Amino acid sequence: MTVETQLPYDRQYVSQYTDGRGEPEWMKNLRLKALEEAETLPMPKPEKTRINNWNFTQFKHDVKGEEIASLDELPEKIRVFVDQGKTGKNLIIQRNHTIAYQSLSEDLKKKGVIFTDLLTAVKEHSDLVEKYYMKDAVKVHENRLTALHAALLNGGVFLYVPKNVVIEEPIQVIFWQEDDEAALYNHVLLVADTGSQVTYVENYISHNTEKESVANIVSEVIANDQARVSYGAVDNFARGTTAYVNRRGVAYRDAKIEWALGQMNDGNTISENLTNLMGDNSYADAKSVSVGRGSQSQNFVAKIVHYGKHSEGYILQHGVMKDQASSIFNGIGKIEHGASKSNAEQESRVLMLSSGARGDANPILLIDEDDVTAGHAASVGRVDPIQLYYLMSRGITQKEAERLIIHGFLAPVVREIPIEAVKEQLTQVIEGKVH
Amino acid sequence: MAGSTLEIKDLHVEIEGQEILKGVNLTIKGGEFHAVMGPNGTGKSTLASAIMGHPKYEITKGSIILDGEDVLEMEVDERARAGLFLAMQYPSEISGVTNSDFLRSSINAKRGEGNEIPLMQFIKEMDATMDLLEMDKNMAQRYLNEGFSGGEKKRNEILQLMMLKPAIAILDEIDSGLDIDALKVVSKGINQMRSDEFGCLIITHYQRLLNYITPDHVHVMMQGRIVKSGGPELAERLEAEGYDWIKKELGIEDETVGQEA
Numbered sequence: 001m002t003v004e005t006q007l008p009y010d011r012q013y014v015s016q017y018t019d020g021r022g023e024p025e026w027m028k029n030l031r032l033k034a035l036e037e038a039e040t041l042p043m044p045k046p047e048k049t050r051i052n053n054w055n056f057t058q059f060k061h062d063v064k065g066e067e068i069a070s071l072d073e074l075p076e077k078i079r080v081f082v083d084q085g086k087t088g089k090n091l092i093i094q095r096n097h098t099i100a101y102q103s104l105s106e107d108l109k110k111k112g113v114i115f116t117d118l119l120t121a122v123k124e125h126s127d128l129v130e131k132y133y134m135k136d137a138v139k140v141h142e143n144r145l146t147a148l149h150a151a152l153l154n155g156g157v158f159l160y161v162p163k164n165v166v167i168e169e170p171i172q173v174i175f176w177q178e179d180d181e182a183a184l185y186n187h188v189l190l191v192a193d194t195g196s197q198v199t200y201v202e203n204y205i206s207h208n209t210e211k212e213s214v215a216n217i218v219s220e221v222i223a224n225d226q227a228r229v230s231y232g233a234v235d236n237f238a239r240g241t242t243a244y245v246n247r248r249g250v251a252y253r254d255a256k257i258e259w260a261l262g263q264m265n266d267g268n269t270i271s272e273n274l275t276n277l278m279g280d281n282s283y284a285d286a287k288s289v290s291v292g293r294g295s296q297s298q299n300f301v302a303k304i305v306h307y308g309k310h311s312e313g314y315i316l317q318h319g320v321m322k323d324q325a326s327s328i329f330n331g332i333g334k335i336e337h338g339a340s341k342s343n344a345e346q347e348s349r350v351l352m353l354s355s356g357a358r359g360d361a362n363p364i365l366l367i368d369e370d371d372v373t374a375g376h377a378a379s380v381g382r383v384d385p386i387q388l389y390y391l392m393s394r395g396i397t398q399k400e401a402e403r404l405i406i407h408g409f410l411a412p413v414v415r416e417i418p419i420e421a422v423k424e425q426l427t428q429v430i431e432g433k434v435h
Numbered sequence: 436m437a438g439s440t441l442e443i444k445d446l447h448v449e450i451e452g453q454e455i456l457k458g459v460n461l462t463i464k465g466g467e468f469h470a471v472m473g474p475n476g477t478g479k480s481t482l483a484s485a486i487m488g489h490p491k492y493e494i495t496k497g498s499i500i501l502d503g504e505d506v507l508e509m510e511v512d513e514r515a516r517a518g519l520f521l522a523m524q525y526p527s528e529i530s531g532v533t534n535s536d537f538l539r540s541s542i543n544a545k546r547g548e549g550n551e552i553p554l555m556q557f558i559k560e561m562d563a564t565m566d567l568l569e570m571d572k573n574m575a576q577r578y579l580n581e582g583f584s585g586g587e588k589k590r591n592e593i594l595q596l597m598m599l600k601p602a603i604a605i606l607d608e609i610d611s612g613l614d615i616d617a618l619k620v621v622s623k624g625i626n627q628m629r630s631d632e633f634g635c636l637i638i639t640h641y642q643r644l645l646n647y648i649t650p651d652h653v654h655v656m657m658q659g660r661i662v663k664s665g666g667p668e669l670a671e672r673l674e675a676e677g678y679d680w681i682k683k684e685l686g687i688e689d690e691t692v693g694q695e696a
Contacts, residue, residue, distance in 0.1 A: 395515035
C-alpha cells in the first residue's frame with residue numbers, strides 16, 4: 001500500500017487562498033514553492049511506527065468559527081481552560097480558522113510585545129515574521145508534511161518579546177478545532193529577543209471522536225542570547241484527528257528553553273520536540289508525558305543537540321500505556337564536536353497498564369566530543385507491586401493506589417504547567433484517559 | 436469498647452518455597468504493648484509482613500483473626516481499614532505523590548465516602564503531629580519518602596501511625612538506623628498512642644528501644660517460632676546477657692531460618 005497524499009488542494013487553490021487573506025508576496029511565494037516541493041519530498045519516517053495507513057488527506061482546510069465578545073460566550077468545555085480574572089488577560093482563542101478572541105494587556109503592548117494571530121502578523125510585522133518564519137528552526141523542505149504545512153498554513157500565532165522585556169504572567173493560546181473535520185495547519189512562532197523572558201502555554205482541543213481530520217502543527221521557538229522561554233502545552237485532539245506535531249527550539253548564548261508537554265491526543269500521532277543548543281552556556285529542559293489508549297499508535301521524539309560549549313540538555317519522557325495502544329519513545333542527546341563541557345542527560349520511562357499495549361523506550365546518545373558528560377535511564381514496566389502494597393497497607397484501595405502512582409508518574413509535566421486552570425484540565429484529561 | 440484483639444495461631448509462612456515461620460502463636464489485645472525480639476534471620480520481619488499481607492509471603496497453615504474476622508481472607512487495604520497498621524522497615528518511595536495527599540487519601544479511605552476529613556482539620560492535625568515528631572514542615576509537600584533519609588522515613592511511618600490511629604500496630608525495626616535523639620522522638624510518638632484502644636507489636640533486635648517504650652510482654656523468636664515469653668524483665672536479661680543462654684536452655688544451635696527478607 002502506498003501513502004495516499006494526493007490532496008484536493010492545488011496551486012490554484014493555494015494562490016486564491018493566500019490572495020484572499022491579503023498575505024504579502026513572500027508568504028505567497030513560500031507557500032507555492034512549498035506546495036511544489038511537497039509533491040516530491042518523502043513522508044517523515046518515524047522509527048518503528050508505520051504511518052502508511054494514517055489519514056493525512058481527509059479534512060476541510062478553511063472553516064470559519066464564530067467570534068466572541070466575552071469569554072462567557074464560550075461553552076463550558078473550553079472556558080474551563082481559562083483562569084478567569086487571573087491569567088486570562090493575555091489570551092488568544094482560535095476557533096477553527098478564525099481568531100474568536102484576542103487580548104493583550106496594555107502594559108505589554110506599551111513594552112512592544114507583539115502577540116497576535118499569524119495572519120495579522122504577516123501583514124503588520126511582515127519583515128519580522130519573514131526573518132524567522134521557517135528559517136532557523138524548522139525548514140520547509142524537511143519532509144512532505146513540513147512542506148504541506150508551509151503550503152496550507154491556516155492558523156497560528158506570533159509572539160515577539162522585545163529585548164530585556166520580562167513577562168511575568170503566562171501568555172495563553174487555545175486552539176480549538178470546533179468543526180469535526182477542520183484541519184489545523186497551525187504555526188506558532190515565538191521569538192524571545194536578547195535578555196527577555198516569557199512563559200507561554202497552549203492547548204489544542206478537538207472533540208471529533210468519529211469524523212476524521214488532520215493536525216499539522218509546527219512551533220518554532222527562538223531564544224536569543226540570555227533569553228528564557230518556558231513553553232507549556234496540552235495536546236488533546238480527539239480520536240479522529242491524525243496529528244503531526246513538530247516543536248522546535250533554538251537557544252543562543254546563555255539562553256534557556258524549558259518545555260513541559262502534555263501529549264494527550266487520542267488519535268494517531270507523530271510528535272517531535274527538538275532543541276538546538278547553538279550558544280555557549282545554553283540550556284534546554286524537555287519534559288513530556290503521554291497516555292496511550294484504545295488502538296492509537298504514537299511516536300515521540302525528544303531530542304536535544306548541543307553545539308555550544310557548556311551547554312546543558314535534560315530530557316524526561318514518561319508514558320502510560322493501556323488497552324492496545326502502541327507508542328515509541330525516542331530520547332536523543334547529541335553532542336557535536338566542539339561542544340566541550342556539555343552535559344546531556346535523559347530519562348525515559350514507560351508504565352504498562354495492560355498486556356495488549358506496546359511501549360518502547362529508546363535512549364540514544366550520540367557524542368562527537370571527548371570532554372563532556374552524559375547519562376541516560378530507560379525503563380518499561382508495570383506498576384510496582386511493592387509500591388501498591390505500601391499504599392494499600394494504609395487502607396487505600398488497589399484502584400486508588402494505582403491512580404495515585406499513575407498521577408505521580410505523570411506529575412513532572414503537570415506540576416510545571418503555570419496556569420492553574422490548564423493544570424486542572426490536564427489532570428482531568430489524564431484521569432479520563434487512564435480510568 | 437475495650438480495643439481490638441489480634442490472634443495469631445500456628446502460623447506457617449513460606450517465601451519462594453522456603454518455610455520461614457513454623458507455627459507462631461501470639462495474641463495482642465488493645466492496651467497491650469508486645470515486643471518480639473530475636474537475632475537477625477529468625478523470622479521477625481516475616482511475621483510483620485505476613486500479618487499485613489505482603490505479596491511475596493504465602494501462608495501455608497494457621498490463622499490470623501482480628502476481632503473474630505479472618506484477616507487472611509482480606510486484601511491488604513481491607514486489613515488496614517479493619518484496624519491493622521504496619522510501620523515498615525523499608526517504606527516505598529513514590530514519586531509525584533505528596534506526603535500530605537497520600538496521608539489524606541489514607542485517612543479518607545478509612546473514613547469512607549461522604550465522611551472525608553475536613554481539609555483544615557487535616558492540616559491542623561498534620562502540623563501538630565509533625566511538630567511532635569520534630570519533622571520539617573516542608574516534608575508534607577515532598578514526594579512520599581522520595582529522597583528521605585533513613586531517619587526521616589522512620590519518622591514518616593510514625594506520622595502515619597499517629598494520623599491513622601489504628602487498633603493494632605506492628606512496628607518493624609522502627610529503631611534501626613536511628614540515632615539516640617531520633618529514637619527518643621519516635622518513642623515519644625509511639626508512647627503517646629498508648630490507650631486501651633491501641634495494641635502494639637514492636638519488632639526489634641536491640642533492647643535499646645525498650646528503654647524508651649516499656650512493653651507489657653516480651654517474646655523471643657528463634658527458628659521461626661516464639662521460643663520464650665515473659666515480662667519486661669526478659670528484655671533486660673537479654674540486654675545484659677544476650678541470646679546465648681536461651682539457646683543453651685532450649686538446645687538450639689542455629690537460631691536462624693535462612694534469609695530474613
